[in-house]
Amino acid sequence: MPTGVHALVRRTHEERVLRALRGGGAMSRGQIAEIVGLSRSTLSEITGSLLQRGAIVVVDTDAAKREGSGRPAERLALDPGSGQFMGVDFGHRRVHVVVADASHEILVSGSTRYDDDAPWRTRIDLAFEFIDRLSVDAGVHYGALQGIGIGVPGPYPTQPTASPHATAVPALHGSADDVDAAFVGRFDAPVLVDNNTRLAALAEAISGxxxxxxxxxxxxxxxxxxxxxxxxxxxxxxxxxxxxxxxxxxxxxxxxxxxxxxxxxxxxxxxxxxxxxxxxxxxxxxxxxxxxxxxxxxxxxxxxxxxxxxxxxxxxxxxxxxxxxxxxxxxxxxxxxxxxxxxxxxxxxxxxxxxxxxxxxxxxxxAELSDDDGAIGALAALFHNSPLLAGYPEADAASQAGPRQTTTEGVAHGRSR
Amino acid sequence: MPTGVHALVRRTHEERVLRALRGGGAMSRGQIAEIVGLSRSTLSEITGSLLQRGAIVVVDTDAAKREGSGRPAERLALDPGSGQFMGVDFGHRRVHVVVADASHEILVSGSTRYDDDAPWRTRIDLAFEFIDRLSVDAGVHYGALQGIGIGVPGPYPTQPTASPHATAVPALHGSADDVDAAFVGRFDAPVLVDNNTRLAALAEAISGxxxxxxxxxxxxxxxxxxxxxxxxxxxxxxxxxxxxxxxxxxxxxxxxxxxxxxxxxxxxxxxxxxxxxxxxxxxxxxxxxxxxxxxxxxxxxxxxxxxxxxxxxxxxxxxxxxxxxxxxxxxxxxxxxxxxxxxxxxxxxxxxxxxxxxxxxxxxxxAELSDDDGAIGALAALFHNSPLLAGYPEADAASQAGPRQTTTEGVAHGRSR
Known part of the structure; x- marks a missing residue:
């Protein structure tokens, strides 16, 4: 391994490549080079080292989609085994859950209903049970969760005195503010909570x-x-x-x-x-x-x-x-x-x-995504370089890549693959 | 000097301190510690080293403003000799110029008139002459310019086909787009151009x-x-x-x-x-x-x-x-x-x-700033962690500190000091 200034430069390059893959899902070396602004030869060195150390993997080649001749390009991604990401959408009457791996592949997805006057504690407990059940039913073992994105109805952060809804909508027992703490307590992972309509806006911005x-x-x-x-x-x-x-x-x-x-x-x-x-x-x-x-x-x-x-x-x-x-x-x-x-x-x-x-x-x-796609929006917010993620070191690092340097089609594609 | 991981951590801390001073102007160690989120003892080490190496200087103490007893706090700033920043506001009938140092002190300020149908080339040449004259009149030698912020009337980037003004306002010879290249060519410094009303909005946000x-x-x-x-x-x-x-x-x-x-x-x-x-x-x-x-x-x-x-x-x-x-x-x-x-x-x-x-x-x-304060807005945009600065390495680094980590009162204060 190089030392001194060279090590620092190398490390910076590696971080940029990892951020690009984290934000954009699987992509070819050519796509990565364009996003991180490195020469092909420098990039080859970096990805070679990352592959050797198991930080990234070759997921497939673009042979099937490729037009014209030429050697098919390998697509690289973060090691999918390196952790999962969960999107959760609490609607008025049901919670929808999606779990994806680091390469943005959806592993499991589903929803379960509750009464529209169910207190937050009940909704959260139902969601926890459902998340476990999803894992068993799909035969998917959740690895270490890298992040959880959660959509909730109504303004967030909740501002009872400021909300236009506060006058007319009877407050549920508890508050959407409890969601954050409950999920952090249960999963010990960074949690991002926001209004689900707002997350849908983000999902629309990066879909298509x-x-x-x-x-x-x-x-x-x-x-x-x-x-x-x-x-x-x-x-x-x-x-x-x-x-x-x-x-x-x-x-x-x-x-x-x-x-x-x-x-x-x-x-x-x-x-x-x-x-x-x-x-x-x-x-x-x-x-x-x-x-x-x-x-x-x-x-x-x-x-x-x-x-x-x-x-x-x-x-x-x-x-x-x-x-x-x-x-x-x-x-x-x-x-x-x-x-x-x-x-x-x-x-x-x-x-x-x-x-x-x-x-x-x-x-x-x-809209391209349906109202039921709130969990995809929550997941998108996790993957995307959102200021919402500013509190979490890794995500914060990702956000520094800047909006132009992140392709975000991975989430939408992940659903159909 | 420490080596390896310690050197990297130390360097990261130093960069955060320098960014904070670049964005916020002169401030006490306590203020810096709060902004960069370092302990007082770690910060003391960092500022000690930076002071020793001449990267920052003690500009004054807060003794005059301080309420209560206790030892007055020294205020630290980037070495004012390390370069100047220029704000330029092209109005319909005059150009206003402000030059400040790295600690946000205004060194010179003034304006000169032109006809409201003067072509852009004339406006730019007049501005260049005036900038030289300001330097001579005030007896201030401009050091290396670290950045130039420029406000122009009308939408920017100019979009003739999209502008609501394009139908009714006769185009001047040339375009505001020429301003960028002209200032880069003349001063060899990073140049930031935007609509001057928009820059006024930024100045209002960080004034007061x-x-x-x-x-x-x-x-x-x-x-x-x-x-x-x-x-x-x-x-x-x-x-x-x-x-x-x-x-x-x-x-x-x-x-x-x-x-x-x-x-x-x-x-x-x-x-x-x-x-x-x-x-x-x-x-x-x-x-x-x-x-x-x-x-x-x-x-x-x-x-x-x-x-x-x-x-x-x-x-x-x-x-x-x-x-x-x-x-x-x-x-x-x-x-x-x-x-x-x-x-x-x-x-x-x-x-x-x-x-x-x-x-x-x-x-x-x-508004707190008058219409004549556009140059202050342009200067504020330079100092502020604006996405407008994303193209320039140093400024880009500053923007990564995040909006919460930047105090911006320095510009407004600089005017009255």
């Missing part, structure tokens, strides 16, 4: 063909929530409330919102609000399935209600987009799958409200 | 008693512009257009804007728009001085016009604040000094539009 650094995500469901990715980082806000698009006032003379104000976006564009408006207009729609049937029949009144809701959404995200200049605006929630008109109308409204020149407009699209 | 990580800045002047600081970093947006609050539509039936849309905030709340509205109402107001006189006489119509403009501003920044959850909303522009009613009304509108609970509301305040 290419990662984007600036994305605005809004989700229409029981309420209206959202999340922002700015400069490759998830935005928390000064008191943990960033992304609360649902409580922007859009109709000063509108209905009272559970937050105490009137005419919030949530009173117009949440699923219950949309159903209520349809009912006010004499339609018998009680569920999303009823709505789906009406949309399939191209019911003109339903179309009108959905468009009006989407105009309000478009106005709010358009204003936020003027401030943030995102590359993409993503609209999520099951209703957007049922009613494509929502994303169409948001697109039109944003186009009208933003700069007149098409070049300056963000891409508006429906 | 304590730095804030999340701030939303809007400036009312010939147009309406703004900037965002999110998680301690300046937001550029995906195409360099972040902070364009002026082109959010607030009156769908409103006046045509120079961007081609109708009823943009700029058509309601820019200084020319406010004066035009007063004229439409039969008042003879042509200049800001006329407006000042009317405000001093408490003219009720002027008050009404100003309040209406401020309600529109409050609505736009309120929506953006719901997305971003900033700690502060800052309203700048000379008109806010003339008419305090603007900030009062923005505060009221934001309070009404945001969460009903006071705890969740951002502080709304007038």
């Amino acid at each position: 063909g290419s990662a984007v650094d600036d994305l605005l995500y809004v989700r229409l469901s029981d309420g209206v929530g959202g999340g922002l990715v700015v400069g490759g980082r998830l935005v928390t806000g000064s008191t943990g409330l960033a992304g609360e698009f649902g409580h922007v006032m859009v109709e000063p003379e509108g209905k009272e919102c559970r937050c105490g104000k009137f005419g919030c976006l949530e009173t117009v564009a949440s699923v219950p609000a949309i159903l209520a408006t349809c009912q006010d207009l004499g339609l018998r729609l009680e569920t999303l399935d009823d709505l789906r049937a009406s949309v399939e029949r191209s019911h003109p009144v339903v179309d009108q209600v959905l468009r009006a809701a989407a105009v309000a959404v478009g106005h709010v995200v358009g204003t936020a987009a003027m401030a943030l200049n995102p590359a993409q605006i993503v609209v999520g929630g099951e209703i957007t799958r049922i009613a494509p008109v929502i994303v169409q109308q948001v697109t039109a409204t944003v186009a009208y409200e933003l700069f007149p020149r098409p070049a300056a407009r963000p891409l508006v699209r429906a | 008693g304590s730095a804030v990580d999340d701030l939303l800045y809007v400036r009312l002047s010939d147009g309406v512009g703004g900037g965002l600081v999110v998680g301690g970093r300046l937001v550029t947006g995906s195409t360099g257009l972040a902070g364009e609050f002026g082109h959010v539509m607030v009156e769908p039936e409103g006046k045509e804007c120079r961007c081609g849309k109708f009823g943009c905030l700029e058509t309601v709340a820019s200084v020319p728009a406010i004066l035009a509205t007063c004229q439409d109402l039969g008042l003879r107001l042509e200049t800001l001085d006329d407006l000042r006189a009317s405000v001093e006489r408490s003219h009720p119509v002027v008050d009404q016009v100003l309040r209406a403009a401020a309600v529109a501003v409050g609505h736009v920044v309120g929506t953006a604040a719901m997305a971003l959850n900033p700690a502060q909303i800052v309203v700048g522009g000379e008109i806010t000094r003339i008419a305090p009613v603007i900030v009062q009304q923005v505060t009221a509108t934001v309070a009404y539009e945001l969460f009903p609970r006071p705890a969740a509301r951002p502080l709304v305040r007038a």
